[in-house]
Amino acid sequence: MFKKLSRIAALAGITLGAAALLAGCGSNNAGAEEIGGASTDPIRLVFYPNESGAELSPFREDMEDLIYQATGRQVQTVLTTDANIAIEAVASGQGELAFMGPDGYIQAHDRNPSINAVFVPSGPSGTLEDALYFSFIAVREEDADEWQNANGEFSLDNLANIDVMSWVSTGSTSGFNVPSEAIIAHFDGVTRDDLAMPGAFFSQVLFGESHPGSAFNLLSGQAQVASFLNLDEHFEPANDIINEAGMVFQVRETAAAPLDTFAGERVVIVHSVPVLNGPFVVNSDLLTAEEIEAIVAIMTSDEVANNTNFFSQPGQETTAFQRGGNNERFVRTNDEWYNPLRNR
Numbered sequence: 001m002f003k004k005l006s007r008i009a010a011l012a013g014i015t016l017g018a019a020a021l022l023a024g025c026g027s028n029n030a031g032a033e034e035i036g037g038a039s040t041d042p043i044r045l046v047f048y049p050n051e052s053g054a055e056l057s058p059f060r061e062d063m064e065d066l067i068y069q070a071t072g073r074q075v076q077t078v079l080t081t082d083a084n085i086a087i088e089a090v091a092s093g094q095g096e097l098a099f100m101g102p103d104g105y106i107q108a109h110d111r112n113p114s115i116n117a118v119f120v121p122s123g124p125s126g127t128l129e130d131a132l133y134f135s136f137i138a139v140r141e142e143d144a145d146e147w148q149n150a151n152g153e154f155s156l157d158n159l160a161n162i163d164v165m166s167w168v169s170t171g172s173t174s175g176f177n178v179p180s181e182a183i184i185a186h187f188d189g190v191t192r193d194d195l196a197m198p199g200a201f202f203s204q205v206l207f208g209e210s211h212p213g214s215a216f217n218l219l220s221g222q223a224q225v226a227s228f229l230n231l232d233e234h235f236e237p238a239n240d241i242i243n244e245a246g247m248v249f250q251v252r253e254t255a256a257a258p259l260d261t262f263a264g265e266r267v268v269i270v271h272s273v274p275v276l277n278g279p280f281v282v283n284s285d286l287l288t289a290e291e292i293e294a295i296v297a298i299m300t301s302d303e304v305a306n307n308t309n310f311f312s313q314p315g316q317e318t319t320a321f322q323r324g325g326n327n328e329r330f331v332r333t334n335d336e337w338y339n340p341l342r343n344r
Contacts, residue, residue: 039073039286041073042073042074042075042076043067043071043073043075043076043096043097044075044076044078044094044095044096044097045060045064045067045075045076045077045078045095045096045097045098046078046080046086046089046094046095046098046099047077047078047079047080047098047099048083048086048099048101048104048210049079049080049082049083049086049169049210049213050168050210050211051099052080052081052210053210053212053256053257055233055256055257056319056321058318059309059310059319059320059321060077062307062309062310063299063310064077066298066304067097067295067298069298070291070294070295070297070298071291071294071295078094078095081209082209083101083104083168083169083175084169084170084171086098086104087100087107087108090108090115090281090283091107091108091112092112093114093283093285093286095283096282096283096287097280097281097282097283097287097295098281099278099279099280099281100278100279100280100281101171101172101173101174102173102275102276102277102279102338102341103171103172103173103341104171104173105117105278105279105281105338106338106341106342108281109281109335112283114283114284114285114286115281115282115283116281116282116284116334117279117280117281117334117335117337117338118280118282118292118295118296118332118333118334119279119299119300119331119333120277120278120279120333120337121277121311121321121322121328121329121330121331122277122327122328122329122330122331123277123328124325124327124328125326125327126326126327126328126329126331127331128331128333128337131276131331131333132274132275132276133174133274133275134174134230134243134272134273134274134275135173135174135175135178135179135229135272135273135274136174136179136227136228136229136230136272137156137179137182137225137227137269137270138215138218138225138226138249138267138268138270139225139267139268139270140218140221140265140266140267140268141248141265141266141268143224143268144268144270146158146161147268147270153245154245154246154269154271155270156182156183156186156187156271157186158270159183159186159201159225160187162202162224162225163202163203163224164202164203164204164222164224164225165202165204165205165206165223165224165225165227166205166206166207166208166214166217166218166222166223166225166226166227167179167180167195167196167205167206167207167214167226167227168207168209168210168213168214168227169207169208169209170196172211174227174228174229174273174275175208175211175214175227175229176196176227177192178273178275179227179271179273180192182271182273183195187201206222206223208226208228211228211229211231212231212256212257212258212259213258214226214227214228215228215231215234215235215259216258216259216262219251219262219265219267220262225270230243231259233252233255233312233319233320233323234251234252234255234256234259235249235250235251235252235255235267236250236252237249237250238250238266241269243269243272243274244272245269245270245271245272246268246269247268248266248268248269249266249267249268249269250264250265251263251264251266254317256319276337276338276340279333279338280299280330299330300329300330300331300332302329304329304330305328305330308320308324311323311324311328312324312325
């Protein structure tokens with residue numbers, strides 16, 4: 001194992017002041033000793049809550065080792081409890097490298113143009129062509145009939161009758177921004193603020209702070225409907241419909257916390273929207289061009305593509321960063337690739 005620094009957990013609420021906490025955890029590149037233009041300070045690697053769980057520790061440790069191998073710089077992993085904390089940290093220069101949701105990346109880049117997407121998980125083809133995932137609005141299986149119209153098609157009409165909605169966080173692409181756009185398009189006069197505020201469109205609004213957390217709110221009965229992405233490590237398909245309204249998901253026997261107590265229980269997808277995969281991003285003010293190229297080169301290598309802590313294989317019991325089994329790998333990307341999201 002390569003030498004690295006201890007992991008750091010940033011435990012804070014959804015406040016802009018959380019960036020100060022992250023700043024205290026990381027080191028300050030300003031005034032750092034430099035050799036050949038490269039800082040000797042640790043590289044801070046920032047993760048959203050969904051990638052901050054204990055089950056992904058092997059993936060994070062392998063990534064730390066690879067970054068050390070590529071740059072010779074030690075690595076501090078910054079774990080966050082809300083996507084907004086990660087976005088604020090990246091945008092304010094408190095991280096050299098981060099994995100982000102696509103909307104969060106766009107927000108960070110708009111605030112700080114030095115933040116740029118450099119590589120992204122591919123689709124099954126091993127290319128950018130199908131590098132996407134899905135944003136779901138889901139209900140418990142026993143409630144699914146209420147979400148079908150007279151033609152048997154799933155509809156968002158029943159949202160008008162719902163008291164409690166669970167989102168991931170207001171900074172989540174697939175756990176809030178994308179599904180909220182679908183609801184706004186379906187109901188005249190509804191705003192994004194309405195959907196996030198209790199007592200506006202919904203009587204009560206919950207935030208799971210991670211995608212499994214939002215699914216937990218649904219399965220535990222705390223929420224009547226929830227939004228989250230396709231959690232392949234927690235759910236398995238239970239019918240022939242894939243990634244579309246009407247798909248039935250069953251909690252895997254191997255599901256990790258917080259869904260481990262719901263093995264065998266089912267949810268039904270009532271709305272599905274494809275979303276471009278989230279990128280790994282760098283801050284070009286804090287990393288040299290040589291360091292960035294070295295990181296991208298090693299992360300897009302066959303070594304990483306074949307590492308089962310990064311991309312799982314069929315029958316694998318341990319949790320990987322991404323579901324694999326085809327030609328999945330990291331591929332190069334850039335800021336321009338996300339323009340379709342900016343223009344939607």
